Amino acid sequence: xxxxxxxxxxxxxxxxxxxxxxxxxxxxxxxxxxxxxxxxxxxxxxxxxxxxxxxxxxxxxxxxxxxxxxxxxxxxxxxxxxxxxxxxxxxxxxxxxxxxxxxxxxxxxxxxxxxxxxxxxxxxxxxxxxxxxxxxxxxxxxxxxxxxxxxxxxxxxxxxxxxxxxxxxxxxxxxxxxxxxxxxxxxxxxxxxxxxxxxxxxxxxxxxxxxxxxxxxxxxxxxxxxxxxxxxxxxxxxxxxxxxxxxxxxxxxxxxxxxxxxxxxxxxxxxxxxxxxxxxxxxxxxxxxxxxxxxxxxxxxxxxxxxxxxxxxxxxxxxxxxxxxxxxxxxxxxxxxxxxxxxxxxxx
Amino acid sequence: xxxxxxxxxxxxxxxxxxxxxxxxxxxxxxxxxxxxxxxxxxxxxxxxxxxxxxxxxxxxxxxxxxxxxxxxxxxxxxxxxxxxxxxxxxxxxxxxxxxxxxxxxxxxxxxxxxxxxxxxxxxxxxxxxxxxxxxxxxxxxxxxxxxxxxxxxxxxxxxxxxxxxxxxxxxxxxxxxxxxxxxxxxxxxxxxxxxxxxxxxxxxxxxxxxxxxxxxxxxxxxxxxxxxxxxxxxxxxxxxxxxxxxxxxxxxxxxxxxxxxxxxxxxxxxxxxxxxxxxxxxxxxxxxxxxxxxxxxxxxxxxxxxxxxxxxxxxxxxxxxxxxxxxxxxxxxxxxxxxxxxxxxxxxxxxxxxxxxxxxxxxxxxxxxxxxxxxxxxxxxxxxxxxxxxxxxxxxxxxxxxxxxxxxxxxxxxxxxxxxxxxxxxxxxxxxxxxxxxxxxxxxxxxxxxxxxxxxxxxxxxxxxxxxxxxxxxxxxxxxxxxxxxxxxxxxxxxxxxxxxx
Numbered sequence: 143x144x145x146x147x148x149x150x151x152x153x154x155x156x157x158x159x160x161x162x163x164x165x166x167x168x169x170x171x172x173x174x175x176x177x178x179x180x181x182x183x184x185x186x187x188x189x190x191x192x193x194x195x196x197x198x199x200x201x202x203x204x205x206x207x208x209x210x211x212x213x214x215x216x217x218x219x220x221x222x223x224x225x226x227x228x229x230x231x232x233x234x235x236x237x238x239x240x241x242x243x244x245x246x247x248x249x250x251x252x253x254x255x256x257x258x259x260x261x262x263x264x265x266x267x268x269x270x271x272x273x274x275x276x277x278x279x280x281x282x283x284x285x286x287x288x289x290x291x292x293x294x295x296x297x298x299x300x301x302x303x304x305x306x307x308x309x310x311x312x313x314x315x316x317x318x319x320x321x322x323x324x325x326x327x328x329x330x331x332x333x334x335x336x337x338x339x340x341x342x343x344x345x346x347x348x349x350x351x352x353x354x355x356x357x358x359x360x361x362x363x364x365x366x367x368x369x370x371x372x373x374x375x376x377x378x379x380x381x382x383x384x385x386x387x388x389x390x391x392x393x394x395x396x397x398x399x400x401x402x403x404x405x406x407x408x409x410x411x412x413x414x415x416x417x418x419x420x421x422x423x424x425x426x427x428x429x430x431x432x433x434x435x436x437x438x439x440x441x442x443x444x445x446x447x448x449x450x451x452x453x454x455x456x457x458x459x460x461x462x463x464x465x466x467x468x469x470x471x472x473x474x475x476x477x478x479x480x481x482x483x484x485x486x487x488x489x490x
Numbered sequence: 491x492x493x494x495x496x497x498x499x500x501x502x503x504x505x506x507x508x509x510x511x512x513x514x515x516x517x518x519x520x521x522x523x524x525x526x527x528x529x530x531x532x533x534x535x536x537x538x539x540x541x542x543x544x545x546x547x548x549x550x551x552x553x554x555x556x557x558x559x560x561x562x563x564x565x566x567x568x569x570x571x572x573x574x575x576x577x578x579x580x581x582x583x584x585x586x587x588x589x590x591x592x593x594x595x596x597x598x599x600x601x602x603x604x605x606x607x608x609x610x611x612x613x614x615x616x617x618x619x620x621x622x623x624x625x626x627x628x629x630x631x632x633x634x635x636x637x638x639x640x641x642x643x644x645x646x647x648x649x650x651x652x653x654x655x656x657x658x659x660x661x662x663x664x665x666x667x668x669x670x671x672x673x674x675x676x677x678x679x680x681x682x683x684x685x686x687x688x689x690x691x692x693x694x695x696x697x698x699x700x701x702x703x704x705x706x707x708x709x710x711x712x713x714x715x716x717x718x719x720x721x722x723x724x725x726x727x728x729x730x731x732x733x734x735x736x737x738x739x740x741x742x743x744x745x746x747x748x749x750x751x752x753x754x755x756x757x758x759x760x761x762x763x764x765x766x767x768x769x770x771x772x773x774x775x776x777x778x779x780x781x782x783x784x785x786x787x788x789x790x791x792x793x794x795x796x797x798x799x800x801x802x803x804x805x806x807x808x809x810x811x812x813x814x815x816x817x818x819x820x821x822x823x824x825x826x827x828x829x830x831x832x833x834x835x836x837x838x839x840x841x842x843x844x845x846x847x848x849x850x851x852x853x854x855x856x857x858x859x860x861x862x863x864x865x866x867x868x869x870x871x872x873x874x875x876x877x878x879x880x881x882x883x884x885x886x887x888x889x890x891x892x893x894x895x896x897x898x899x900x901x902x903x904x905x906x907x908x909x910x911x912x913x914x915x916x917x918x919x920x921x922x923x924x925x926x927x928x929x930x931x932x933x934x935x936x937x938x939x940x941x942x943x944x945x946x947x948x949x950x951x952x953x954x955x956x957x958x959x960x961x962x963x964x965x966x967x968x969x970x971x972x973x974x975x976x977x978x979x980x981x982x983x984x985x986x987x988x989x990x991x992x
Contacts, residue, residue, distance in 0.1 A: 329860055330855075330858050330859055330860060331852065331855045331858050331860060332858065334844065334847075334848075334851055334860060335848075335851065337837075337840060338837050338840060338844070341837035341838065341839045341840050342833075342837040342839075344833050344834045345833070345836055345837050346837065346848070347816055347834075348794070348796065348826060349816070349820075349848045349849040350815075350816045350817045350819070350821075350849050351816075351817070351848070352815070352817060404839075408837065408839040408840065409839050
């Protein structure tokens, strides 16, 4: 036991633990590149990123909610509902108007969650569990439990087609969202206050910060990003389905937590979330290529999640833990749902 | 149980205990005899509670031995200590409100047959115990419906029912009125005459002198003295506890007092406090005294906008303000150093820098963008001014000691340059050195013209530092005493509601 302790407290190991997100990311990417041929080609890379973008956008919103020490389980249902609005309202509002309506639906779902958690003071796990169930039921009710498709499949192509031979629009949306979140959290007054509220709501209030507004805002933001993800996914597949995003909430939470954001709130970063999303994407791509069944992928994901949480505890107990430089640049793959995968097979 | 009155029941020898970074106890000896009330006094952080936690089996000692009636003990858990006859009565109540008095008394050792509770036996035990303690509580009553002092009696009865050899009372009177405390003393007297050794910990020195036979003084984790209580006076005791004269711990700076800054009239929060009127002038330190639960913190919270008030007016610099939220209070120039530092004061997972700049982020930002260089300079300077040690502003607040965390909270509010500063128990849980530092800072603030309200449960602190003292009792002001008129007796009698002045 003591030897183990000494190993864990050696400077080299502590440094590795400190940069655990980067280490895990490099390890998984190394594995991916050595196992999957052609992953380093730009076109493959671009496609892989495209497939992970939807999850990534959801994770951006969840990062803020988790930083607040809260949870939002309803993002998957929100994603499905706003997708249904995006496709189902195309006749009435036109494709562009319907996409806006999809985002509005997401924001409204966020307002509902904010109302439940902040105004009615319901525990966020319970509140968003309820809205998750409720919004999912609404999806089934609106569509009679059948997927709906849009009239113009070409409109949606703009979302997932590579722009000028680089990345797809939604990849850009994801990367820009990460960048904006990074700037917001690091360089603005609002971002700093957000950390303070997440770290200690009472102390933040006692410092003249309106903590409740920030909490409410976090849920609205998470609804907004889930809505945007729903719009992108439904446009890319030209489908609005009540089955979309069934696993999104938990996968996205896993990505955020792997990225070093703590459920207790007050700690986490945008770049960490980028790392977490890419780790999950790389695992999925690799295991998929090796034809490993999904449940094995989930075993790997679960193990990494536990490993990182344990490492996080060691890191936060060690005296030297100041800055967190998980700046990283890389690639990976991740699919969202089988529906999307099929659709993407057709995209040249 | 030994009948010999002078027999030593408990002997703790050479107890040493180190926590990461702190030597909590160094070679401490304690000896308690049958049928005596043995008081342990010392400042916050002197090691009283660590010593008691070792006795209660919460912490194992690093070195030293615990002997009960000549038999050496190694407690690995509170349960083992209890089985060996060590009973603890804490300040907080640990009862199940939805069970009856009788059920609570026997909780953990419910009389049963074949898995069913033997209700007859249960009530018989409770009735016997309550009678022996000389109380008149109904064993069938739900604990949740009892008053705090009655609940405390149930707590004591619960300990007594386990037939302890030693009972430790840790600050038992901090939420009791004088009258209720007297009832408690009668119970303690009964326990003592039944041959139980009592260890009594309290901040109220008068009380300690009245009730105890011998007193052990702890300071900075060491035994300073153990002597008979007879002939001891409060000032002597304070000197023993603090190790220096009061003036060194609570330095009082003489400051010219200016015009009224804060004037409160008829402030009322229904059911909490009523008709509070007070004035604080520039450069003045006003003490707010009273028992726990008298409404001191509640008044402070209302002044800072953390709670609403239902009636009354607040005037700042001769113009009326309506404080609706901490945000409006901060804008108006009021700062509040809260009582519960961990809950309301610091964000532990953030750095010193991030904590200090929190209320003044706007000042180190342009159009919502943080000027990180300016923030760093400002916070570094504040941290150094307030002797935060080490002045490493990138370190997380969680890694600092209680005294330094409190300095971070002070630094945070000084950065906002308040005109009114409300301090709620500013030196609770802080060691003597940091205490003196904090009072030096408070003195400097007063000298710079800040109007200061200070709440403290430590009477010596209030008396040493305040220019004037307001005393609260059950949500009402019962006295306003000038520095010259305020002494332990006048404040306590107003705090217990015995002397009603205006």
